[in-house]
Structures are given as C-alpha cells and as structure tokens.
Amino acid sequence: MTTRTDTLSDLDFPADGLAVGPDVADLLFREARTVNTFTDTDVSDEQVRAAYELLRWGPTAMNTVPLRLLLVRTPEARARLAAHMPEGNRSRVLAAPLTIVAAADTNFHEHLDVLAPHLENARAMFPDAAMRESMARMSALIQVGYLIVALRAVGLHAGPMGAGDTDAIDADLLAGTGWKSLMVVNVGTPAGPESVRPRAPRLELAQASLSV
C-alpha cells in the first residue's frame, strides 16, 4: 500500500484550511465534549469494533501498538472497578453503558514478529521489563488519543477520567495479563445538555508553541 494522494484530491478544502468538512471537525474536536452522564442506550460490540478498526491504524513506536482495552460491562466487574477509583468518579463508572479501562501491555514484544516484520527478531530486542513498561506506557497513551477520536468517529461520546489506584485495578481485574491500567473512559450517548460542563477555555497557539 502506498500513500494515496487521490484521497486528498477527492476532498474539498474549506477556507479554514481543513481537509475534512466542518461537520467532521465539530464531531471529532470542536464541538465534542467530555460526557459525564449517559442514557441507558447500550454500546454494542459492533460499535466498539468499528472504533477499534480505526484507532488500530494510528502510529506507535516500532509499531508496538501496546494499547489494550478492558471492556467493563457486567455490574459485578463495574463494582470491582469503581471500588478502586476516586470517590468522585465512582458513580459515573457504575452508571455508564460501557466503561473501558485503557491499559498498556508490558508484553507487547511477544507480538513483534507479526507487528514488526521489517525488524529481524524484534521480540528479542526487549529483555528489560522496565524498559518495556516505559515504552508501552508512552505509545499506549498516544493511542488513547486515537481511541477518543475514534469513538467520536463512530458516533459515540467519551468521558475519560483518572483511574485512581491503578495497582489495585491491575491486581484485581488484570491479574496475569501483564497489562498496566492507565485511565478509564466511559462510553455512550449523552443524557442531555446537563451531561457536560460548560466549555472551559484553551490556550492560544502563541501560548502553547515556540518557533526556532
């Protein structure tokens, strides 16, 4: 597969410099909001799969793609997860249609013969567990960015939040996997206008960048 420049030529570039329509820019970024309360509408396996089919193509270091998703649906698992989380976040986890624990797989190297065929014996390059964990956390967090955009691109809304006691979550819900929990993302359909906080400001480019 090569980079397809014909994809771009099929699109119209609006005056604001976008290669996507303004409705897409709104859906994925400009109008998208962190949602705190959701309707009872189920999030289907097909919707999760559709989001994964997008996010999995995002780039990571050496194509390690270490993000793993614990999909929490049952009341029993939901209660176990919530018990390890900050008190202020528990009720949202108990009420969301789907809660995803985003985790980094410290054993990502076991897949590298498939994922990095251009590197000879890539899995043998990572004997150091601490180095693997550092690498896995870095790329998996970048993939959390892809995950949030991908959920929106399939019409879902996300409520990302801190996970609280990640060691306890790992011991209770991820034992034996080698996965290290990073954060939690509630997923569903917003209950209504009261599901989101008033929009908070952002920095201007001049405040967030330097040129050299």
Added chain:
Amino acid sequence: MTTRTDTLSDLDFPADGLAVGPDVADLLFREARTVNTFTDTDVSDEQVRAAYELLRWGPTAMNTVPLRLLLVRTPEARARLAAHMPEGNRSRVLAAPLTIVAAADTNFHEHLDVLAPHLENARAMFPDAAMRESMARMSALIQVGYLIVALRAVGLHAGPMGAGDTDAIDADLLAGTGWKSLMVVNVGTPAGPESVRPRAPRLELAQASLSV
C-alpha cells in the same frame, strides 16, 4: 455550549458503523501512513494553526492541556535538534519542511486559573514538581495522539519518531521553559510512494481486548 446532537443527525452513518465518511476514515486512520521523506513544499504557519485549532479541544486531565510545540524551521535549529537524536533519525529531521518537538509543560498549573475556572484556586493544588511532571507527560502524550490526527485533518502528513536524548534537547532548545520534550514529529507532504514503509499488520480486537 451543549453537546450538539444535531451534528450527528446531519451525518449519514455508513454500513461500517462510521459517523464520518469512508474518505475521512481513510484520511485520518485507515490509509494514513507514517511518512519518512517529504517534498520541499513548505508547511505554512496557517496550516500549523489550523491543526492546533482542532487538537486543542481534545480532553485532558482537569483541562490542563500541557502539550507544547517547538516548531523547528531554521537550518541552525534543525542541526542542533538532530545532533541529540538517534543517528538513524537525523537525516529525516534535517530534511523535513517542518519538525515539531512535542513537549510537556511542567508549569501547566500557571494557566489553571484560566483553564479550570470550575476549580477554585486550581494552580495552588500543584506544589509538587514531580507530580506536575508526571501529570503533564500523561496528558501531553494523549494530546500527541490528537496532534497526529489533527495534522492529517488539515491535509498534512506526519512522521513521528523517538527524540533520542530528551535531556539534551531540553537543555539546548527548551532551556528556561519548563517544557520536557517527549518525541519528534516531522510534518509535510510525502515525496512519493517510497516515502512510506510497506504497511505492517495490527492486532485484531480479540487480541487487544478483554471483556468482563
């Protein structure tokens, strides 16, 4: 501002479960590739601004939005940056139209009176520099995910890569800022089909997820 459900109702949902068109899914994820070599075509300030105007709306912990961008354009700055990078990555940094050093601002709390108006005296909640750095790195990496998608959404292509000696980059190019470099992203227009590697595989959802 409230969550706009009318945005969604204006869009058609194709059979593959997307809320965006297949051309958009290709542009942002499915056909997008890490680019190694670029044409000489300049990346304008307006293009960088257009990408920033998208990425800045992505969610971060407590709306800290700690990602900072060092925009490297001059030959002199490019040579200084390349000197700190892995040898295999230097020529790409020297040749790219624009190179962005993505960094985490450890002094993000200085902006919280503006960014987190719902939290009283939020900037005073972060006296611990080590805790600030950990928080800044986590949210800024998630924002790197938004950055890469946003660059694609304005029609640019990205070549993310490891930064190498980040301490040396911080001392040489980010002295006095409190910014900690995370990684490097080359930006531009692909030179041609040889600008990308053959597409490497990804894991299936069943390999990358568990349900409880």
